[in-house]
Amino acid sequence: MAYGVQIFSANGNIQVDSSTSNSGLIVIDAAASSQTVSAVLDKELVFAKPVATGAQITMGWSGSGTGGGYDPAVNTTFTFRNISGTAINCSYIKVKVANELTASTSGYGLQVYNDDGDLAFDSGLYNGDEGFGITDFVKGGDFNGYYNFIDSDIDKYCLMNLTYAMGAGFGYRGYVYKNTTNTSAPMTSGKGIYYLGYLMIFNQSYSFPNFGCILVGEGGAV
Amino acid sequence: MTTYTRSVTASFGNTTITQNVNTTDTVEVTVSMPGNVTISTISASNCSRTPASMSSGSTCTVTFSGTGSYSVLFMGSSGGKEPVFYRATLNGNVSSASVTAPTASSVTFDNPASADTTATVNLSATGSGGTLQYACEAGDTTPDNWQSGSTFTIARGSSGTVYARARRSSTTNSNTVNASRPGFLTGDTAVSATSSTIAVGATSASTTLSSATAGETYAVRVNNGSSNLATRTGNGAISFTSSLPSSGNTSTYEIFVRRPTSTGGDGTTYTATNDTFTVEMTSQDTTPNSFTLQNVTNAGLSTVYQSVAQQVTGITGTVTVSVSGEGSPQVRIGSGSWTSGPTTITNNYYINARLTSSASNSTAHTATVTVGTYSTTFVVTTVAASGGSSGGTSGGSGDYGIEVYDTDGTTTVLSPSTRYVNFMQGPQTITVPGNSTVLLQQDMTGLTTDNCDLAFTDFGSFVFSVARVTTGAVSSQGFELTNPGAGSFVAKPYILRF
Numbered sequence: 001m002a003y004g005v006q007i008f009s010a011n012g013n014i015q016v017d018s019s020t021s022n023s024g025l026i027v028i029d030a031a032a033s034s035q036t037v038s039a040v041l042d043k044e045l046v047f048a049k050p051v052a053t054g055a056q057i058t059m060g061w062s063g064s065g066t067g068g069g070y071d072p073a074v075n076t077t078f079t080f081r082n083i084s085g086t087a088i089n090c091s092y093i094k095v096k097v098a099n100e101l102t103a104s105t106s107g108y109g110l111q112v113y114n115d116d117g118d119l120a121f122d123s124g125l126y127n128g129d130e131g132f133g134i135t136d137f138v139k140g141g142d143f144n145g146y147y148n149f150i151d152s153d154i155d156k157y158c159l160m161n162l163t164y165a166m167g168a169g170f171g172y173r174g175y176v177y178k179n180t181t182n183t184s185a186p187m188t189s190g191k192g193i194y195y196l197g198y199l200m201i202f203n204q205s206y207s208f209p210n211f212g213c214i215l216v217g218e219g220g221a222v
Numbered sequence: 223m224t225t226y227t228r229s230v231t232a233s234f235g236n237t238t239i240t241q242n243v244n245t246t247d248t249v250e251v252t253v254s255m256p257g258n259v260t261i262s263t264i265s266a267s268n269c270s271r272t273p274a275s276m277s278s279g280s281t282c283t284v285t286f287s288g289t290g291s292y293s294v295l296f297m298g299s300s301g302g303k304e305p306v307f308y309r310a311t312l313n314g315n316v317s318s319a320s321v322t323a324p325t326a327s328s329v330t331f332d333n334p335a336s337a338d339t340t341a342t343v344n345l346s347a348t349g350s351g352g353t354l355q356y357a358c359e360a361g362d363t364t365p366d367n368w369q370s371g372s373t374f375t376i377a378r379g380s381s382g383t384v385y386a387r388a389r390r391s392s393t394t395n396s397n398t399v400n401a402s403r404p405g406f407l408t409g410d411t412a413v414s415a416t417s418s419t420i421a422v423g424a425t426s427a428s429t430t431l432s433s434a435t436a437g438e439t440y441a442v443r444v445n446n447g448s449s450n451l452a453t454r455t456g457n458g459a460i461s462f463t464s465s466l467p468s469s470g471n472t473s474t475y476e477i478f479v480r481r482p483t484s485t486g487g488d489g490t491t492y493t494a495t496n497d498t499f500t501v502e503m504t505s506q507d508t509t510p511n512s513f514t515l516q517n518v519t520n521a522g523l524s525t526v527y528q529s530v531a532q533q534v535t536g537i538t539g540t541v542t543v544s545v546s547g548e549g550s551p552q553v554r555i556g557s558g559s560w561t562s563g564p565t566t567i568t569n570n571y572y573i574n575a576r577l578t579s580s581a582s583n584s585t586a587h588t589a590t591v592t593v594g595t596y597s598t599t600f601v602v603t604t605v606a607a608s609g610g611s612s613g614g615t616s617g618g619s620g621d622y623g624i625e626v627y628d629t630d631g632t633t634t635v636l637s638p639s640t641r642y643v644n645f646m647q648g649p650q651t652i653t654v655p656g657n658s659t660v661l662l663q664q665d666m667t668g669l670t671t672d673n674c675d676l677a678f679t680d681f682g683s684f685v686f687s688v689a690r691v692t693t694g695a696v697s698s699q700g701f702e703l704t705n706p707g708a709g710s711f712v713a714k715p716y717i718l719r720f
Contacts, residue, residue: 007624008638013673014719015624015642022644022719027635041679042649042714072649072679072714097645108520110626120644123626123635130633131626133640134720139671140688162678211688213675215643215720221633222640 005112007121016121018112024121025095030129030219033089036079037061041072043100047132047157047217048080048092053179056187058083058196059090059158060165060174078160083174083196085167093132093157093219101125132157133222138195138214145197145207147176149189151216154179158193159215173197173208223319223351225250232256232296232310239312243292246319246351249284251294251312259298259308268292268316286316321351323394329358329386331376331404335485339404341374343386345396352390360384360403378486379403407486409479410435411495415442418499422469422506422539423568428461429499431477438479441492445474450492453480469539470505474498504538508594511536515591515600517631521579527602528576534593540566541594549577549602551589567593575600583607601631641673641720648716649679654686654705664700664717666692673719676701680714 004018016024025045031037033051050057061078062085080090103111104124114120136151150158154177163174176187176194183190193216197208223246230239231254241249253261255278264271264282269292271284284294293313300306327346331339343356358374359365365385367374376384382403388396415429431440434457441450444465451462467473477497481487515529531554534541544564545553552560554574555567567573577589579602586603623638636642647664654660662676669692676688689702705711 007636009641010623010638011641013641014644014668015636017644020646022646025643025645045643045677095643099645110624121636126626126628126635128629130628131635132643133637134643135640137675137720140675140677159677211686212677212715213718215677215718218640222635222637 004115007112016112018114018120021114021116021118022120023097023099023114023118025132026098026101026122026125027093027129027132027219028096028101028125028127029094030092032091034080034092035087035089036077037090037092037094038075038077039094040075041161044094044096045215046078046092046094046160047215047219048090048160049155049157050080050177051089051091053154053177055178055180057088057177057179058165058172058174059088059177060163060172061160062164062166081165083165083172085165085170091157091219092160093129095132098122098125130220131222132217132219134215134217136216138210138216140212141209143195143197143210143214145173145195145209147186148195148210149187150175150193150195150214152189152192154191154193156193156216156218159213162212169200171197171199171205171208223247228252228312229254230296230310230312232261232298232308234306234308236309236311238310240314241312242314242317243286244317244319245286245289247286249312250281251284252279252281253296253310254279255298255308257300259300261296261298263295263297265295265297266292267294269294284312289316289318292316319351321390321394322349323390324349324354324388324396326387326396326399329384329399329401331384331401333404333407335407337483337486338375338377341376341384341386341401343372343374343388343399345372345388349388349390349394349396352394354388354390356386356388358384358386363398363400365398376404378406380405380488406488406491407481408491408493409438409440409481409487409495411479411493411497413440413477413479413495413497415475415477415497415499417501419502419504420466422504424466424503426461426463427466427501428459429475429501430459431457433457435479437485438481438487439492440495441478441480442475443478443492445476445498446494447476450478451475467501467503469503472500472502474500506539506541507537508539508541509536510534510541510593510596512596512598514598514630515575516629517599517601517603518579519603519627519631520605521602523579523583523604524581525579526576527579529574529600531572531574533570533572534567535570537567537569537594540568542592543567543573544592545575545589546592547577547587547589547599549579549587549589551575551577551587551591551600553591577602580604644719646674646717646719649714650716651712651714652703653710653712654703655710656705656708658710659702659704661691661698662701662703662715662717663697665696666690666699667696669719675718676715677718678713678715680712686711686713 007016050059099118106124109123112121181190198205225248229252258278296310325347328344355368356372357365385400387398413434414432439455441453452460454460477495478492480492483489513532518527545551554560556571584606589600626636687704
């Protein structure tokens with residue numbers, strides 16, 4: 001790297017790198033409790049966790065279109081639902097890629113532009129919704145979809161993309177937040193967050209692996 | 223005092239009758255003239271007679287004042303060329319009458335609701351002889367305003383003595399009696415005053431009088447006090463602004479009354495009625511709801527920075543505000559002037575703080591703002607020196623990395639502690655034909671399964687696989703999407719680095 005700026009985390013992971021075309025994700029919205037969230041999935045990611053706690057709180061979402069379908073290129077309102085399709089309250093954090101945002105004109109702070117001249121990071125775009133940092137991740141395809149353990153901390157937020165929860169007859173792809181320490185099957189790791197995915201085909205359920213990565217993180221001060 | 227009745231018939235020469243008397247006696251003498259001639263002349267010596275002429279057979283009244291010999295000559299004439307004069311004479315000696323002085327027993331007063339009183343001179347013995355007279359005066363031990371009546375008008379006074387006596391003659395005075403001069407009347411004390419509760423910071427209080435006497439003036443004083451706080455006449459409200467209770471305390475006040483001169487008062491003196499009332503000032507809440515002043519980081523050197531104004535709620539009355547600390551801190555209440563304090567604030571007003579940042583890099587100046595019992599700080603930290611600074615920032619796990627704070631100045635939105643997500647590509651729509659593989663090209667240098675992966679916004683298959691290609695030419699590196707099925711599907715992945 002002959003110019004620009006690179007910022008690394010304590011573990012040596014790149015956070016900001018002006019020598020690439022990368023563009024960071026800025027927290028633009030957060031809510032402590034809501035049944036819906038509006039997002040354009042082409043540019044935004046949503047991380048969420050259920051507000052309620054219990055032995056088995058399931059969380060996915062659905063779009064407003066037929067069968068829960070949606071166009072990721074347009075703004076869509078998603079409804080957080082449990083495995084039965086009932087709307088539930090969730091805390092969420094919404095992030096947006098920096099190069100889709102207008103650079104801050106505050107005159108202070110840190111702005112980093114990438115190799116393409118696009119905004120890679122801008123501290124001035126944070127507007128009071130605090131931060132979001134990735135603490136865990138699951139590579140795409142690592143989980144078979146049957147109560148796969150992700151993290152023991154149920155205060156963490158999970159990436160909502162490609163989850164769906166339309167009701168029992170449609171199958172389910174999402175998360176299970178377990179707030180008890182028992183290790184009985186199928187959630188044998190006790191308290192924590194699990195991944196659950198299955199399809200219903202002719203009244204038969206088929207496990208649904210995580211095709212994309214699962215990102216888990218913490219909001220607030222990162 | 224005796225009235226003597228005498229008669230006499232005049233004669234040519236003179237007929238004389240004698241009657242000795244004293245000075246209080248009267249002689250009524252009937253005079254007859256021969257031939258009934260008119261008594262044309264009645265002359266008196268050392269006495270008085272009425273009338274001065276009269277017809278024959280009429281009566282003349284003779285009275286006396288001096289002592290010694292007296293005489294009255296009655297003369298008539300027959301008239302004509304050779305008139306005959308007839309005469310009659312009443313004479314005698316006048317001696318002094320016997321006079322006994324009266325005895326005064328007391329002088330008493332009525333007590334009307336007016337400026338003047340009526341004094342009555344009372345006698346235990348009326349005496350005799352002469353003429354009974356009375357005298358009564360305030361402050362004169364030998365009153366001499368003689369009059370026949372026994373009552374006198376005496377003005378009320380705050381002090382002094384009234385003296386009185388009687389007499390039968392100038393030399394037969396009674397004893398002198400006295401009594402204290404009637405004093406001024408005080409006001410009516412039958413008045414009621416209402417109690418009240420006032421808010422913290424109130425600058426006045428009031429009470430409402432009832433059962434007051436019309437025309438009398440009432441004053442509010444601190445209980446048993448000597449200074450009027452406010453006055454009014456008759457029933458109604460009285461407001462006062464001094465000697466109010468402090469927050470959380472109750473004060474007792476007393477009603478005093480002043481009677482006007484027209485109804486017997488002195489018109490100036492207030493007297494206690496012993497009717498009291500209370501005023502309570504409610505307790506003051508000097509602890510506002512908590513608030514914070516947004517700190518400033520990466521501040522320029524020696525520059526004035528101010529916080530975002532915060533509304534102060536949850537207090538009552540006027541609460542003291544002070545500010546202390548570094549950088550010549552000041553506060554401003556609402557749109558007022560900046561001040562180093564102390565100053566005051568009331569509920570719902572906004573407070574703001576400012577200070578001058580340090581002249582040195584990476585140095586904090588802290589102002590402590592205290593509102594009542596609550597304190598908060600406003601911190602302005604200067605920017606690190608160019609070229610980097612080792613350490614000195616909070617929250618870091620080592621001498622590296624960057625911390626970025628949210629708008630509250632305290633919450634880190636980027637730090638070395640966690641990973642940060644970057645979009646590397648996408649999302650882009652990829653169609654994967656049946657039984658085929660499509661490459662999502664990406665320079666995989668530095669990208670591993672620990673820091674990079676795909677995420678999808680959409681996909682059209684439930685059976686496909688993703689493989690990484692990290693070797694070979696950059697143009698052939700990336701993520702391969704393989705469709706093992708017969709039909710094609712569409713996916714919209716993006717590449718994330720974290």
